[in-house]
Amino acid sequence: xxxxxxxxxxxxxxxxxxxxxxxxxxxxxxxxxxxxxxxxxxxxxxxxxxxxxxxxxxxxxxxxxxxxxxxxxxxxxxxxxxxxxxxxxxxxxxxxxxxxxxxxxxxxxxxxxxxxxxxxxxxxxxxxxxxxxxxxxxxxxxxxxxxxxxxxxxxxxxxxxxxxxxxxxxxxxxxxxxxxxxxxxxxxxxxxxxxxxxxxxxxxxxxxxxxxxxxxxxxxxxxxxxxxxxxxxxxxxxxxxxxxxxxxxxxxxx
Numbered sequence: 203x204x205x206x207x208x209x210x211x212x213x214x215x216x217x218x219x220x221x222x223x224x225x226x227x228x229x230x231x232x233x234x235x236x237x238x239x240x241x242x243x244x245x246x247x248x249x250x251x252x253x254x255x256x257x258x259x260x261x262x263x264x265x266x267x268x269x270x271x272x273x274x275x276x277x278x279x280x281x282x283x284x285x286x287x288x289x290x291x292x293x294x295x296x297x298x299x300x301x302x303x304x305x306x307x308x309x310x311x312x313x314x315x316x317x318x319x320x321x322x323x324x325x326x327x328x329x330x331x332x333x334x335x336x337x338x339x340x341x342x343x344x345x346x347x348x349x350x351x352x353x354x355x356x357x358x359x360x361x362x363x364x365x366x367x368x369x370x371x372x373x374x375x376x377x378x379x380x381x382x383x384x385x386x387x388x389x390x391x392x393x394x395x396x397x398x399x400x401x402x403x404x405x406x407x408x409x410x411x412x413x414x415x416x417x418x419x420x421x422x423x424x425x426x427x428x429x430x431x432x433x434x435x436x437x438x439x440x441x442x443x444x445x446x447x448x449x450x451x452x453x454x455x456x
Contacts, residue, residue: 204217216229227264235258275296278295279342307453318363329346330451335384338406365407367428370430371400372427
């Protein structure tokens with residue numbers, strides 16, 4: 203479960219499971235500030251408020267001025283190792299990032315897709331994952347945990363993962379192309395009043411985290427649906443291509 207914080211008129215969400223780890227900073231943004239349109243992206247937009255909003259969000263999250271190590275998200279299975287702060291200037295192409303750099307934050311941008319934040323309990327390394335259905339099909343969450351194990355020598359038993367707000371199974375209608383790509387019948391739900399199956403994005407990604415070795419009691423899943431909650435979240439499916447963007451961040455304290 204996530205908890206709500208209100209700091210300097212910015213409403214953000216945080217996970218007590220990550221708060222309990224000394225040296226970890228994290229937050230999930232919402233659209234709410236003194237107005238209900240605190241968009242933090244897309245970075246390609248010419249909206250002059252986006253960099254201002256991002257700075258305000260970082261300050262509210264307790265990481266003012268920290269470099270944001272950016273991804274150029276492409277709905278892939280690519281995991282990037284952020285070994286310095288260069289990606290704060292030049293985004294790296296991929297949909298998950300891992301770092302042991304201190305005093306910087308990883309960030310993933312969403313507007314219905316699944317944000318996943320991961321940290322080891324000794325605060326040595328963190329990861330941020332963007333899992334749309336294509337990334338889920340490419341097993342981006344599982345690949346990220348495997349990368350953390352292989353590159354940084356962490357044990358999956360020492361990892362805590364938080365699946366943030368996303369378009370939940372209640373609203374995420376998909377076609378046969380998605381079903382065929384993911385190839386996991388148990389993550390799709392059918393009901394008589396639904397014309398098409400719905401994808402349970404949280405279950406699909408939770409299964410990958412479990413397969414990678416993270417204990418079930420160390421995976422926290424938000425029940426908040428971006429499509430159902432226009433008061434809190436932007437939703438690409440609800441608002442179309444002009445929808446704002448949410449940001450999920452995690453970093454290691456200096």
